[in-house]
Amino acid sequence: xxxxxxxxxxxxxxxxxxxxxxxxxxxxxxxxxxxxxxxxxxxxxxxxxxxxxxxxxxxxxxxxxxxxxxxxxxxxxxxxxxxxxxxxxxxxxxxxxxxxxxxxxxxxxxxxxxxxxxxxxxxxxxxxxxxxxxxxxxxxxxxxxxxxxxxxxxxxxxxxxxxxxxxxxxxxxxxxxxxxxxxxxxxxxxxxxxxxxxxxxxxxxxxxxxxxxxxxxxxxxxxxxxxxxxxxxxxxxxxxxxxxxxxxxxxxxxxxxxxxxxxxxxxxxxxxxxxxxxxxxxxxxxxxxxxxxxxxxxxxxxxxxxxxxxxxxxxxxxxxxxxxxxxxxxxxxxxxxxxxxxxxxxxxxxxxxxxxxxxxxxxxxxxxxxxxxxxxxxxxxxxxxxxxxxxxxxxxxxxxxxxxxxxxxxxxxxxxxxxxxxxxxxxxxxxxxxxxxxxxxxxxxxxxxxxxxxxxxxxxxxxxxxxxx
Numbered sequence: 260x261x262x263x264x265x266x267x268x269x270x271x272x273x274x275x276x277x278x279x280x281x282x283x284x285x286x287x288x289x290x291x292x293x294x295x296x297x298x299x300x301x302x303x304x305x306x307x308x309x310x311x312x313x314x315x316x317x318x319x320x321x322x323x324x325x326x327x328x329x330x331x332x333x334x335x336x337x338x339x340x341x342x343x344x345x346x347x348x349x350x351x352x353x354x355x356x357x358x359x360x361x362x363x364x365x366x367x368x369x370x371x372x373x374x375x376x377x378x379x380x381x382x383x384x385x386x387x388x389x390x391x392x393x394x395x396x397x398x399x400x401x402x403x404x405x406x407x408x409x410x411x412x413x414x415x416x417x418x419x420x421x422x423x424x425x426x427x428x429x430x431x432x433x434x435x436x437x438x439x440x441x442x443x444x445x446x447x448x449x450x451x452x453x454x455x456x457x458x459x460x461x462x463x464x465x466x467x468x469x470x471x472x473x474x475x476x477x478x479x480x481x482x483x484x485x486x487x488x489x490x491x492x493x494x495x496x497x498x499x500x501x502x503x504x505x506x507x508x509x510x511x512x513x514x515x516x517x518x519x520x521x522x523x524x525x526x527x528x529x530x531x532x533x534x535x536x537x538x539x540x541x542x543x544x545x546x547x548x549x550x551x552x553x554x555x556x557x558x559x560x561x562x563x564x565x566x567x568x569x570x571x572x573x574x575x576x577x578x579x580x581x582x583x584x585x586x587x588x589x590x591x592x593x594x595x596x597x598x599x600x601x602x603x604x605x606x607x608x609x610x611x612x613x614x615x616x617x618x619x620x621x622x623x624x625x626x627x628x629x630x631x632x633x634x635x636x637x638x639x640x641x642x643x644x645x646x647x648x649x650x651x652x653x654x655x656x657x658x659x660x661x662x663x664x665x666x667x668x669x670x671x672x673x674x675x676x677x678x679x680x681x682x683x684x685x686x687x688x689x690x691x692x693x694x695x696x697x698x699x700x701x702x703x704x705x706x707x708x709x710x711x712x713x714x715x716x717x718x719x720x721x722x723x724x725x726x727x728x
Contacts, residue, residue: 277712281401285715288314289393290373293382297357297419304356304419304428305335311396311417312337318400328436329426334419336428338439340412341399343726347411350725351442351682353429353673354392354449355421358384359700367703378708385706387699390690391448392417394711394718401719409726414442421449421673425625429673433680444643445677448718450668450686453658455693458707460661461528463654465647466686467517468639470565471593472671474620475606476586476627477501483576483583492614494585495574501610502569502587508609510565512550513594514541517639518562521666528662558694561669565602567591588620592669595638599631637675640683649724650687657689657717689717 277285291310296302305327312325320339329335336356340349361370361383368374370383384390395415402409416439418428432440450466479497484490514522522541526534539549540563553559560566567589574585593602599619606617619631642665651663674684691710698704 277716281397281715282712284400285393285397285712288396289380289390289711292356292389292393293373293380293384294371296371297384298360299357299420299422299424300360302357303333303335304417305329305333307356307392308335308337308417311392312339314396315339315399318403320399320403326439328432329419329428330431331426334424334426334428334431336419336432337415337417338432338436339399339415339417340439341402341409341415343409343411343413344728345411346728347726348443349412349414349441350722351414351416351440351445351677352395353416353418353445353447353677353684354388354395355418355428355673356389356392357419357422357424358387358389359422361704365702370704375708379705380708380711381703381705383704385704386690386692386697387422387704388449390706390711390714391688391718394689394715395448397715398718398722402723407723409723410728411443411726413722413726414440416440418673425623427622427673427676429676430623433676437680440677440680440682442682444640444646445674445682445684447672447674447677447684447686448688448690449672450670450674450688451666452688453661453691453710455691455710457693458691458709460658460691461694462525462661463650463658463663464521464666465642465650465663466668466672466674467642467665468515468595468636469668469671469674469686470595471597471599471636471675472622473591473593473599473602473631474622475567475589475591475603475631476616476618476620477589477610478616478618479585479612479614481581481583483581486579486581489581494582497612497614498572498574498585498587501612501615502572502589504609504611505567505569505589505606509554509560510567510594510605512545512563513565513596514563515595515667517665517667521562521664524662524664558669561592562667565591565594565597565605566669567602567606592671593636595636595667598633598635600633603631637678640678640685642685643683646685646687646725649721653717653720653724657713657720658691687721688714689721690714 324340374381479494481494539546571588575582618627
């Protein structure tokens with residue numbers, strides 16, 4: 260009966276297509292956010308947080324329900340509260356304002372200019388995740404404008420330093436202003452989403468668990484000397500040899516309950532040859548040839564194993580001198596059930612070079628430590644029927660035939676902080692992206708224009724379904 264009600268509600272909401280005013284508001288807010296630089300190096304999440312506070316103030320939100328808080332002038336976080344009847348406990352939406360660094364020289368367009376061309380919006384953050392920041396703000400404004408009264412408060416936290424920096428906004432707010440963040444559960448649109456193939460929906464994915472994020476610094480040192488007298492014990496060579504060994508080494512194949520179920524369900528939408536490889540991989544024992552073939556896909560490979568990759572490299576002090584120091588940064592995404600220290604030890608074994616120090620980078624202090632934490636990823640929270648039922652009903656209306664599938668996020672998100680604080684957290688997003696056009700963190704990041712407006716429509720419907728009497 261409950262599911263039938265959700266279906267009827269979704270059908271009623273199908274008429275809630277965006278009118279011209281809502282489309283223009285959605286575009287204006289998205290553009291404003293993209294054109295505010297929120298990188299860790301030179302940007303400011305405070306500027307973006309204040310801009311979104313002003314948007315909500317102008318719409319009619321009480322000033323007392325809009326707070327910009329943070330540890331310093333550049334790392335501000337906006338916490339906005341949309342008041343409901345109080346019948347239910349609040350829902351918390353978390354979405355980060357900061358973006359990954361982007362160089363103008365690398366891009367076809369200016370990464371901090373909002374550019375529309377060829378049916379796409381271009382700009383740093385169009386996929387990760389100023390699209391969802393804008394959508395959340397637009398949704399609350401639309402609710403207020405139409406006089407909607409939810410059955411509970413809706414809290415929106417737009418935060419700093421998910422992508423980098425030492426002042427993660429979700430963590431800071433939970434530690435310093437827990438009363439503003441308390442909720443029955445958390446929605447995190449930084450995960451999940453609609454997977455498409457050339458615009459055609461394949462599935463709607465919900466983050467049920469995620470990998471652990473860890474950075475490790477490799478350091479090789481050497482007395483150096485005159486470059487006219489080269490020696491084999493070159494610090495740069497030590498580092499590059501170690502990275503070559505890492506490139507040739509794969510972490511063990513491993514599935515968990517979430518990833519096994521995900522692979523099982525996607526066979527229906529994959530090409531026949533790929534589906535056959537997946538079925539062979541899922542056998543007991545798994546087919547080694549199928550594992551090897553599937554591992555050629557970055558998406559499948561990162562779902563089946565821990566991954567570590569070099570992301571930064573530096574060395575030497577003069578053009579005419581042997582390097583005295585060389586360093587590399589290795590970024591790892593660790594499967595649930597394994598700790599950061601376990602992976603640090605794995606790296607030491609892979610490098611097999613006592614002259615290379617492998618240190619863990621503490622995200623809270625940016626210091627490099629000789630030992631990493633032993634904690635492992637949290638177990639996934641139960642998938643709540645009051646979240647999943649309306650999601651399935653609305654997805655069936657918006658993307659017919661695309662199944663809703665729980666998945667493991669191969670990256671990491673701020674859900675690690677909310678789950679650690681005892682708040683069940685779900686990665687749910689209505690943005691559709693082609694599997695071969697994922698440009699988050701990359702060059703010429705872009706989002707299909709129609710996908711953005713569909714995402715605006717989805718979150719309006721979904722959040723209303725979750726909070727209707």
